[in-house]
Amino acid sequence: MSPPRLLIVNPNTSEAVAAWLEAEARRVAGSVFEIDAVCAPSGLAAIETPADVRRAARAVVATLAAEPRATGAVIGAFGDPGLDEARAALRLPVVGLGEAGILAAAANGRFAIVTLGAAMRAPIAGRAARLGVADRLAGIAILPTTVAGLVADRAAIAR
Numbered sequence: 001m002s003p004p005r006l007l008i009v010n011p012n013t014s015e016a017v018a019a020w021l022e023a024e025a026r027r028v029a030g031s032v033f034e035i036d037a038v039c040a041p042s043g044l045a046a047i048e049t050p051a052d053v054r055r056a057a058r059a060v061v062a063t064l065a066a067e068p069r070a071t072g073a074v075i076g077a078f079g080d081p082g083l084d085e086a087r088a089a090l091r092l093p094v095v096g097l098g099e100a101g102i103l104a105a106a107a108n109g110r111f112a113i114v115t116l117g118a119a120m121r122a123p124i125a126g127r128a129a130r131l132g133v134a135d136r137l138a139g140i141a142i143l144p145t146t147v148a149g150l151v152a153d154r155a156a157i158a159r
Helices: 015-029 050-065 083-089 097-106 118-130 147-152 154-158
Strands: 005-010 034-039 072-075 094-096 111-115 137-142
Touching: 005 015, 005 050, 015 034, 050 083, 050 118, 072 083, 083 094, 094 097, 097 111, 097 118, 111 118, 118 137
Parallel strands: 005 034, 005 072, 072 094, 111 137
Antiparallel strands: none
8 A cells, every 4th residue: 555645835936945845754754655745836936925825825725626646735835825725625634834833833832933024924923823822922033035045045044
């Protein structure tokens, strides 16, 4: 019997980001899942604003709907574009990186979020509130780079 197929959808068009997501998922999951990462055809090089999240949501849901072999999915962006829509429209378990990260961090008490895109500060705070963990969110720090900058020099950000 083949392992369940986990589909990771990168909501932007960066193949490099999709490759990172797939490599990390394979590293963590080993052979437990068949893992594939794809880019949703959002037309967006990066997702850095609430408008980008809304635009990418449509492409993410369409990508998931077109993948009948998937037994579960991960939306590979912290803004979780299309997460609520996918859960409502599809008969497939779907996890968002942002939601999962916030809930995991909050399970251990106070936490902070370090991210990209200053325009995403309020939506991230709103997500924490909707998840019932705003009282544990110590702060949101925005890195002084863009998604494109991170992709171009991932090692520099890690230092």
